[in-house]
Amino acid sequence: MHDERFQRIEVNGEPAALDDWRCLVVTNYGHFTSMQVRDGAAQGLDLHLDRLQGATRELFGHDLDLDAVRGWMRRIAGGTGALSLRVNVFSRGFDRDRPSRPATPDVLVGASPVRSMPTSPLRVRSQRYDREAPHIKHVGTFGLFHQRRIAQQHGFDDALFVTADGAISEGTVWNVGFFDGERIVWPKAPMLRGISMQLLQDGLERCGVPMVVRRVERVELAGFRSAFFTNSARAVQPIVCVDDVPFALDDGLRDTLEAALARHVWQSI
DSSP: OOOGGGGOEEETTEEOOHHHHHHHHHSOOOEEEEEEEETTEEETHHHHHHHHHHHHHHHHSSOOOHHHHHHHHHHHHOSSSEEEEEEEEEOTTOOSSOTTSOOOOEEEEEEEOOOOOOOSOEEEEEEEOOOSSTTSOBSOOHHHHHHHHHHHHTTOSEEEEEOTTSBEEEESSSEEEEEOSSSEEEEOSSOOOOHHHHHHHHHHHHHTOOEEEEOOBGGGGGGOSEEEEEOSSOSOEEEEEETTEEOOOOHHHHHHHHHHHHTSOEEEO
16 A cells, blocks of 8 residues: 655655755765654664764764654654654755864655565675774765675675674674574674664663673684674574574574563654
8 A cells, every 4th residue: 555654755844855865965974873663663762862963963063953853753754554764864054175064964854664674594794894983874885785795796695894803893784693502792893883783782681691792703703603683674683604604593592682672662753
């Protein structure tokens, strides 16, 4: 059934104009967050808003009016059904010649149908790559999809990044976790702390599940029993191998991760 919300995109609460699109295309500078919405609510909404505020201050030297942003999100999300919601922060006043000058942020909010993600375990390829400003979910995504393309050209589903000094960091648009048979191990390296990863970590702690955040090197992978992918589109998906290192499919681990995620209520936008 056609749903007009899926075609609706607004900037600062108004229909997006040609100048808005021109700014987004010509000046590819800004950041965003994406979330799954059910009946006007999202898990980790407070974390998404904190992400938007922190990145806006860092990139534009300006605060974001979170009450206004939340209102614009609510208008686009509506009150019922499931959808994917994306919030982009950019600035029509950004000076490319003087980027250090504070700039008033503009906010694009758009909704789309929930993506149908593959459910089969992933085969990923480790690749040397560092995202620029990895702690920010910024709009510079060329490198991410190019790295995924390279991995797929080698017969894999996606790419797992390794830093110059050999540490596992993150996937293209996802975080990775490992299980050594006793505890969950999260890599410690420059990366984006994904919202789903944060929710899982908090939920695991509440459930009393042992876990640790530490440096993980490529040469250690064979010592883990299982591995998994997590992002906003699919909170838990098993990884069956990294390069030629196989991992066991562990239904018990998946149940534990999903139970940890379920500890978080869906917050009304």
